[in-house]
Amino acid sequence: MDCKVIFYSARKTSFCERTLKKSFSQLSLGFIESTFANNSMDFGKQLINAFEKFNIVFVIGGLGIDGNRGIKNIISNALENTEFDDCYKLKNSQGEDGYVVKCGPQVLVLLPDEPAQIEEIMQGTLGKYLLTETMGV
16 A cells, blocks of 8 residues: 655654655555655645545654644644544654554554654554554455
8 A cells, every 4th residue: 555754844854764664665555755844834735635645644753843833733633623533642662652543544644753763663553553454454
């Protein structure tokens, strides 16, 4: 299954991208497209465009930012009136936790912008979740 990655206020994009590609290959996910967003308006537009083409969208970064620019706040506001199937925290022993939100066939994954944390989350419950929820394994 193909997916898109949006880097939002991320710092270590090339290292994170390399880690994601490795994890994606183990899960048979296609890393088709990646973009960058530095503000919430640009991020919103990119997220809408991403879900027009892909059912799985990964967002890297923004989890450590508070206030209106923080990804948790942006997504929380965007989903305020949305009924979703699944939403849970992806525990990470090394720092910021990730999140996954599923609405019908579409899955939004929020991950920290630290390669080691991404790897831990992808190899843990997220990998199993993606295999069962999106690929029916």
